[in-house]
Amino acid sequence: MTEVRIAVPRKGRPLEAVLERLADATGSDGVAAVADQITSTLRYEKAVTKGTKHPDLDAYSRLADYSDLDDPAAPEFTLLRDDREGMPRRIVFDSVTVPTETGDVRLVGREEPFRALRTHEFGLGFDSADLVLEEVVSLAPEGVGDLADVNARIDPRDTDVRVLSGLGDTVYHTLMAKPEILPPGADVDREFVADYEGDLCISPRYERLVEAVLGTRAIEDVSFAYPENGEEEEAAIARTGLGVYLTVTGSTARDHGLVLGDHLFPSETVLMENRAETNGTADHIADLIAGAELDTAISV
Incomplete structure (x- = not known):
């Protein structure tokens, strides 16, 4: 054979x-x-x-x-x-x-x-x-x-x-946000990012991936921010206010007071x-x- x-x-x-x-x-x-x-x-x-x-x-x-x-x-x-x-x-x-x-x-x-x-x-x-x-x-x-x-x-x-x-074998690149940055009734989704102006926390090697997933129009007014040395991604997102990170259950994100939003793209x-x-x-x-x-x- x-x-x-x-x-x-x-x-x-x-x-x-x-x-x-x-x-x-x-x-x-x-x-x-x-x-x-x-x-x-x-x-x-x-x-x-x-x-x-x-x-x-x-x-x-x-x-x-x-x-x-x-x-x-x-x-x-x-x-x-x-x-x-x-x-x-x-x-x-x-x-x-x-x-x-x-x-x-x-x-x-x-x-x-x-x-x-x-x-x-x-x-x-x-x-x-x-x-x-x-x-x-x-x-x-x-x-x-x-x-x-x-x-x-x-x-x-x-x-x-x-x-x-x-x-x-899917985990997702997921939007996460502090509740304080959300207008009343707003969802943490692509539309929210498109209207958002400010820092978006991501892992340093994911710039191009996040651009491809969210689209260049949605991130026109967004500046990428990154975790500091040794800082957990969820903690960095909580400090920044909004971010994208891989998650399965989201329990760690919730421990940092974050609201889970859209699953943007499957990492499998x-x-x-x-x-x-x-x-x-x-x-x-x-x-x-x-x-x-x-x-x-x-x-x-």
Whole structure:
């Protein structure tokens, strides 16, 4: 059978979402066991990185323990330099081959899967929808509200990559505000931002994403503000009055006295395709992984 290579993140929630989706799509206990092994290993290594776990073995010895060179189906891990002080090494996902009824799927870890697709290294890949907005979605007076809007905003002269579907591991970029800045009866929504003049607190790397999501017309009279060093985003938004931040339940925002407003855009893992690099087998694999039951499938 033909092997299809798919670029995936090396760690974190997006990789876990891909592994869960692939296990569900194949219905294989063996695939589910491998997915659990990868997830549990990386969660442990994350705890080591954060200093909540203190292993007896060094990173090289742990890497050797995780590896089984005699088993071609076993997942592989690798060491990368971390950006913490001293630049220690961190164990991350490297690759694994998963059998499916359509063909073997080779998941290959990349620091930036989306960019690996843009440079034609892969035909299929998974990454955060946020990166697509940050890098290739064109800015326009009106904002982007959901994944279905994304492909229409990608200039075909800029990239061959398109979003096929979301995996549903959704958290939202959400508007938050102090009640004191709201007129009586006002909602914290896009219309409120369009009429608002003042500071809007966001994470520093999200300027272009927020511009794409809200639209350039809505932020004409807005100035971006940012959390101070070490300050929680919700605390910074409470200090500023209005902001955008990722939220699932919103409990931390409420603890800071904030009112939750519109869910502006879903931050979820998306399946992407570089049409110039795929074939019929890759299309079947994409259909298998995306799943006909998903209601987040996107027309391209």
